[in-house]
Amino acid sequence: MxxxxxxxxxxxxxxxxxxxxxxxxxxxxxxxxxxxxxxxIGKTAQGVSLxxxxxxxxxxxxxxxYHEALMVPGLLLADKVDRxxxxxxxxxxxxxxxxxAGATRVDHVxxxxxxxxxxxxxxxxxxxxxxxxxxxxxxxxIKLHLTDGxxxxxxxxxxxxxxxxxxxxxxxxxxxxxxxxxxxxxxxLRMARSVLAPGGVVICQAGCxxxxxxxxxxxxxxxxxxxxxxxxxxxxxxxxxxxxxxxADSVADPTGKMVEALPSCGYRPETIDAEALRGNTxxxxxxxxA
Numbered sequence: 001m002x003x004x005x006x007x008x009x010x011x012x013x014x015x016x017x018x019x020x021x022x023x024x025x026x027x028x029x030x031x032x033x034x035x036x037x038x039x040x041i042g043k044t045a046q047g048v049s050l051x052x053x054x055x056x057x058x059x060x061x062x063x064x065x066y067h068e069a070l071m072v073p074g075l076l077l078a079d080k081v082d083r084x085x086x087x088x089x090x091x092x093x094x095x096x097x098x099x100x101a102g103a104t105r106v107d108h109v110x111x112x113x114x115x116x117x118x119x120x121x122x123x124x125x126x127x128x129x130x131x132x133x134x135x136x137x138x139x140x141x142i143k144l145h146l147t148d149g150x151x152x153x154x155x156x157x158x159x160x161x162x163x164x165x166x167x168x169x170x171x172x173x174x175x176x177x178x179x180x181x182x183x184x185x186x187x188x189l190r191m192a193r194s195v196l197a198p199g200g201v202v203i204c205q206a207g208c209x210x211x212x213x214x215x216x217x218x219x220x221x222x223x224x225x226x227x228x229x230x231x232x233x234x235x236x237x238x239x240x241x242x243x244x245x246x247x248a249d250s251v252a253d254p255t256g257k258m259v260e261a262l263p264s265c266g267y268r269p270e271t272i273d274a275e276a277l278r279g280n281t282x283x284x285x286x287x288x289x290a
Contacts, residue, residue, distance in 0.1 A: 002040075002054075011040065013054050016213045023049070023056065029122050034114040041122045048124055050091070052115070055171050058091055062239060063125050065271045067093040069236040070169060070205055072269045073277065074245050075101045076258035077232060078164050079199025081266070085109070085156070087149035087183065089169035090116045091126035095135075095142050098165065101267040106142045107163075108135065113146040149183055153191045162197040168204045173216045184220065189227040193248050202228070206244040209235045209284050217242050218290045221283060230254060233283040237276060242283075255281045 002011050002025075009025045027043040040051040047060025058066060071094045075081055084098040084106045098106045110116050120127040127135070135144035145152055149168075156163075173184045182188060184204075192202045204224075207216030221244065224231045228246030232254035235242040251257060258281075259274045 011051055011054055011056075013051075013056055019212065021056075023051070030118050032114065032118065034112050036112045037115065039115050039118060041118060048122070050119060050123060052171060057171070058093075058123075058125075060124055063091070063093065065236060065239050066241060067091075067097065068269045068271045069234055069239060069241065069280075070094060070203065070243050071097045071167065072265070072267070072272050073232065073234040073243065073258055073281075074165055074167065074201045074203040075265055075267060076261040076277075077245050077247065077251070077254055078201040080197075081164050083107075083163045083197070084165045084167065085153075085163045085195070087152070087166075087168045087170070088180075089167070091119050091123055092116075092131070092135075092142075093126045094167060094169065096126070097267050099141050101265060103164075104141055107145060107152075108142055109145045109147060109149045109152045111146070111148050116144070116146070150188065153188065153195065156195050157191055161195050162200070163195055164197050164200045166192045166195060166200070166202045168192070168202070170205065172205075172207060173219070184216070184223070186223045186226055189223055189246070193227055193246065196248055199249070200247070202246040204244050206242050208240050209242040209287070210240065211284075211286055214284070214286060217284075218287055220244055221287050222290065232258075233281055233287075234277075235280050235284070237280050238271065 011023045013021045015021055023044050025042040030041045037052045049059040050057040081101045081103050084103045086108045090110050095106045095108050120129045120132045134140050135142040170180045173181055206220035224244045224246050230247040230251040232245040258277050
């Protein structure tokens with residue numbers, strides 16, 4: 001929902017029951033209703049920012065912190081990074097990170113072509129329009145599939161495809177019906193596990209760690225525990241989101257493995273170091289004890 005006041009236009013972002021956050025739009029760069037969502041790209045106090053159905057997805061100011069917390073622990077936990085599957089994440093930032101880390105093939109699946117192309121045209125991070133065109137054509141290591149993530153994974157399972165990393169980055173799971181909710185469910189996670197190469201990792205944006213907004217995170221933690229033999233947690237210390245990482249095999253010390261792999265990672269993070277990995281990989285008490 002957006003409102004107009006004497007100070008300008010505001011987007012009201014729902015957070016939890018009885019809680020919202022307001023973003024002042026100093027300029028609307030692009031706005032449209034795609035086949036799947038209402039998208040606004042505008043200038044806020046955090047720079048150029050992306051909103052989908054009133055939810056802030058990324059901002060120029062904080063997107064690197066968000067995307068590195070999502071991607072880097074998984075890069076470090078995986079035994080190798082050659083073939084990567086990304087579902088969602090319209091901006092394309094994590095696909096760039098995967099290639100920098102050594103991936104020779106990145107299958108990027110996003111159902112909303114109009115949103116992907118708007119992001120490429122107007123966001124100062126992620127894909128450029130030329131990169132989107134090349135990825136759609138399969139010219140280079142990134143192949144962009146403008147289709148449904150669920151069906152893509154069904155087909156990948158049937159074809160016997162294998163990936164070192166499967167990353168799922170979607171808007172937060174909704175209490176009400178939303179077409180992306182099914183990509184949070186255990187059935188989808190089991191399909192993702194089944195396409196993992198040996199030593200591979202499934203990565204999910206798993207929700208918010210604050211006690212007033214942790215319902216999605218608790219559900220995701222429980223589902224990961226049902227599906228994977230190893231579950232690792234990373235909660236950003238400078239952002240409001242938490243992420244889960246699952247392996248089909250047993251890893252005795254996931255954090256230790258991440259720290260050990262950090263110096264040799266082909267992608268060099270700017271917002272994560274060994275101390276961050278050690279300090280941010282313990283799930284909150286309410287999550288661990290749910």
